[in-house]
Amino acid sequence: MAARLTRFLLGYSGTALATGLQVILLPWIAVAVADLPALHLGWVQASVLLPNLVFLLFGGVLADRRDSALVAGLACLGLAACHGGLLLYFSYQIPDLSVLLVYGISLGVCTAFLQPARDNLVHRSAHRSEARAGHSGVQYTVTWMMLAQYGGQAVGMLLASRFDQWGLEILLTIQVSVLLVAAVLLFSLRRRSREVRRQRQLPFALIREGVAQAWQRPALRELIGLVAFNGFVHIGVFLVVLPLLAEDYGRGASYYATLQLAFIAGTVAATVMMLRRGQGQEPGRGILMCLLYSAALLVAISFGPTPLGLLMLCALWGAVAAASAALGRAVVQILAPEEYRSRIISIYQLALFGSAAIGALAAGVVSEYAAPLMTLRWAGVASLVAFVGLLFSGDLRRYRVESHD
Structure with a gap:
C-alpha cells in the first residue's frame, strides 16, 4: 500500500475514532454529568447536527477553492480545540446546557468543513497501481476509506464504554490527541505545487x-x-x-x-x-x-x-x-x-x-x-x-x- 494512501487512511481513521467517542460521550455528558432532562438532551444532540446541515455546502465550496488537505487539517485542529475547550472547562466546573450547546454547535461547524474536504482526498491518495480485481483504483481507496471509518468508530465507541473506569478527562484527552495526529497526517497530503483556483463567484x-x-x-x-x-x-x-x-x-x-x-x-x-x-x-x-x-x-x-x-x-x-x-x-x-x-x-x-x-x-x-x-x-x-x-x-x-x- 502506497505511503500516501496509508497516511490518508490513518488520518481518516483518527477522525472516525474521535467521532465514535463523540457519539457516546456527548449524550452521556448531558445525561450523567450535567444531569439534563430529556428535552435538553434533544437540544444538545440537535446542536451538533443543525450547523452541519447549514454549513456543509459552504464546506464543499471552500474545499474546491482551496487545498482540500489544508481545509481538512484545519478542521481537525478546530475539532481538537472544541474538545480541549470542554476539557479545560470541566477541570473547573460541571458544564451546563449553554456550554454544551456552544460545544455542540462548534463541533457541527467544524465537521461540516471536514467532511467534503476529507473525502475529496480520495483521488489524491489513489493510484492506478492500487487497483485490484473487481476494483478501480478509486473504488479500492473508497473501500479502504469505509473500513477506516467503521473501524475507527468502533474503536471510539469501545473506548467510550470505559467512561466509568477512566473518566471524562482521559477520554477527552484521547480525542484531542487523536485529532492532532490526524491533522498532521492530512496536512502531509497537501499539494506540492502552489496551484490556486481563481474563482471570483460568490x-x-x-x-x-x-x-x-x-x-x-x-x-x-x-x-x-x-x-x-x-x-x-x-x-x-x-x-x-x-x-x-x-x-x-x-x-x-x-x-x-x-x-x-x-x-x-x-x-x-x-x-x-x-x-x-x-x-x-x-x-x-x-x-x-x-x-x-x-x-x-x-x-x-x-x-x-x-x-x-x-x-x-x-x-x-x-x-x-x-x-x-x-x-x-x-x-x-x-x-x-x-x-x-x-x-x-x-x-x-x-x-x-x-x-x-x-x-x-x-x-x-x-x-x-x-x-x-x-x-x-x-x-x-x-x-x-x-x-x-x-x-x-x-x-x-x-x-x-x-x-x-
Whole structure:
C-alpha cells in the first residue's frame, strides 16, 4: 500500500475514532454529568447536527477553492480545540446546557468543513497501481476509506464504554490527541505545487454550479435522490425505532448498545469482504440490490424477532448499509468532475444527513400513533416501491465503471 494512501487512511481513521467517542460521550455528558432532562438532551444532540446541515455546502465550496488537505487539517485542529475547550472547562466546573450547546454547535461547524474536504482526498491518495480485481483504483481507496471509518468508530465507541473506569478527562484527552495526529497526517497530503483556483463567484453561485453539475449527470442525480430516500427511511428509522425496540424488549441500555455494536460488526465484515472481492464494474446494480435487501430486512424485523434474532438482523442491516454506502461514495468520486468534486460530495452528504433528520422526526411521529414494528413494516414497503421505481428508471442500474477510472 502506497505511503500516501496509508497516511490518508490513518488520518481518516483518527477522525472516525474521535467521532465514535463523540457519539457516546456527548449524550452521556448531558445525561450523567450535567444531569439534563430529556428535552435538553434533544437540544444538545440537535446542536451538533443543525450547523452541519447549514454549513456543509459552504464546506464543499471552500474545499474546491482551496487545498482540500489544508481545509481538512484545519478542521481537525478546530475539532481538537472544541474538545480541549470542554476539557479545560470541566477541570473547573460541571458544564451546563449553554456550554454544551456552544460545544455542540462548534463541533457541527467544524465537521461540516471536514467532511467534503476529507473525502475529496480520495483521488489524491489513489493510484492506478492500487487497483485490484473487481476494483478501480478509486473504488479500492473508497473501500479502504469505509473500513477506516467503521473501524475507527468502533474503536471510539469501545473506548467510550470505559467512561466509568477512566473518566471524562482521559477520554477527552484521547480525542484531542487523536485529532492532532490526524491533522498532521492530512496536512502531509497537501499539494506540492502552489496551484490556486481563481474563482471570483460568490459562494451561493458556486453552490449552484455544483448542483447544476450533479443534475446534468443522470446516474449521479438518481443516486443523490436514492441517498436522500435512504436517509429519510432507513437512517430515520434506525435512529428512532431501534432504541424503542430495545426498550420494548426490556433489556435496557446495554442491549441497545449491543445492537449498535452488532450493526457496526456487520459494516466491518461487509467492507472487508468488498476489499477481497471488489466492487465490480456495475456498482449501480449493487446499490439497487442493497435497497431490495434493506426492504426485506425491515419487513423481517417488523415481525418481532427474538432478542438474538434482532441482533443477527442488525448485523445484516449493517452489512447492507456498508455495501450501499461504499458503492455510492465510489460512484460519486468517479462521476464528479475534479473542480466540482467537493461541492458534489457535500450535496451528497447533505441529501443523506438532511433527510435523516427529517426522517427521524417522521419515524417518531409514526411510532407515536402506531407500534414501532408497524413503522418498520411501512419503511420496508416504501423501500420496495423505491426499488421498483429505480429499476424501471435505469440510469443508475446501467452505469458501468470503466477500467481507466
